[in-house]
Amino acid sequence: MIEILWHGRGGQGAFTASRLLGASYVLAENSYALAFPSFGPERRGAPIRAFTKLDDRPIGNRSEVKLADFSIFLDDTLFSEAAFDELKPGGKILLNTKNIHNDDRIVVVDGDGIAAEILKLPITNTIMLGALAGVFDKVSVAHIEEAIRQNMPEKLHEKNIAAVNAAVGAVRKEAVG
């Protein structure tokens, strides 16, 4: 099972990203997913977590993700060294930041930069989903596009699909460079 831990602040769309990831994954044959937020009262700006679990068989374990294959931060003010304690061996952290991190376990992407350019809004959830697709080949960009079409309001489709693709390009370029 592949487990993804999403970190964001209330209003940044971390749970939506976790859900879009699940919705895109199950578009493939024999694919199962669970997506859920950390349950409880919601408050704009407060740290929240969301979870996506992906597998090739039905998933019985509905508990929160303790150790992640990918830990994704929509907001770099939430990132600290403690993030590594929640990572499986070989796991990756995807970080929306303008900072440079010299650590093989961290993949950086300037999500805010892409958001400003394409979305004209400081929302990076679909961008970080695109970043995941850029480093993790079991998530197809075509399926993410389809999930966006099926689950987001129509007026948001085009820009978010463009943002996803920009993020895929950015992390792949990063990996090569």
Next chain:
Amino acid sequence: MARKFLSGNEAFAEGVRLARPQVISAYPITPQTIVVECLSEMVEDGSLKAEFIHVESEHSALSCAMGASAVGARTFTATSSQGLLYMAECLVYASGGRFPIVMMNANRSTALPWNIYGDQRDSIALLDSGWIQSYAENAQEALDLALMSYYIAEHKNVSTPYMANLDGFVLTHTYEVVEIPTQEQADAFLPSFKTENKLDLSHPRNLGFTAGPDYNTQFKYKEHLGLLRVREVVEEAEMRFAEIFGRRYTGLTENYRTEDADFILVTLGSISGLVREVADELREKNVKAGLLRLRYLRPFPDEEIVRTLNGAKAAAVLEKDISFGGDGTVYTNVTAALQKAGSRLPVSNYIGGLGGKNISAEEIEQIFEELKQGNVKTVFLGLGGEDA
């Protein structure tokens, strides 16, 4: 048939839509709110032709549903926790009046301390209210039960209200892939609601009357029989369901790797998925572990439990409730069924998940480990701390 990525609440709302209820009356409460929101949107956009009645309380929600049912309308309501308790007076009215109302209950802890998270103390506290009670494991089953609930509740041999329980948050708010049948399939499965138990100007009759000591026992006995007949109607509904939708359910209970099991964990609701995974892992380690999932608590699946547990060396009941000063209520029911059948199987009681406390795979593994020792005990999971 469409495949969608939905939460338990959304999946249940889809099932209700396909059942074409004529009247929906509800009052919102976390974590049930979304099912009611979805249905109100469906009524608004015309995809569901129903009267949606906003009421001022849960007591009114069920009273309103009863009024609608009493003129022969297919009705739906939904609630949770304190809302269900506030309805309690009306629950027994609806069952005594034999109104086949369907209600979704999002299982949630009851106050105090105030807590919005999932456990099953709300519905289990109302086991004696005369309602059918089912417990779904996942969102697909939730949708399917929404459809089947009307078939079962409205069946002329049953005519009893139906409470479909979904674990709050872990099921109501968790997204997973769900197959949504077409309206044509749903219509082929579910006949329209016809009853003689209604107010009808051309056939005047009295409903909701008094029965003193002379006749009260007969009424209550008939109510009891109505619930006992649910077993065969569930079987009939599931056979028809499998023919039309291709998904086969297994009656009041579901067995997983129990045929040759030495140790069987009896549980209900969404935790069953994790027990299944732990049983698989233990089988790899040559521990003969199995799961008996109670899909229904009323009628109580006593025969199924006795049959399944016969041959095991030990069993445990894992439940998200406690009858304070007694045992877990599911445990009391399970052990009574075994005792009636003359079984001397050692059965332990594990109380877990109270107020939304997570139950981990390690804890379930530990239960099976303790079953090997064979001594009967009562354990509260998740107490923690040295004083516990």
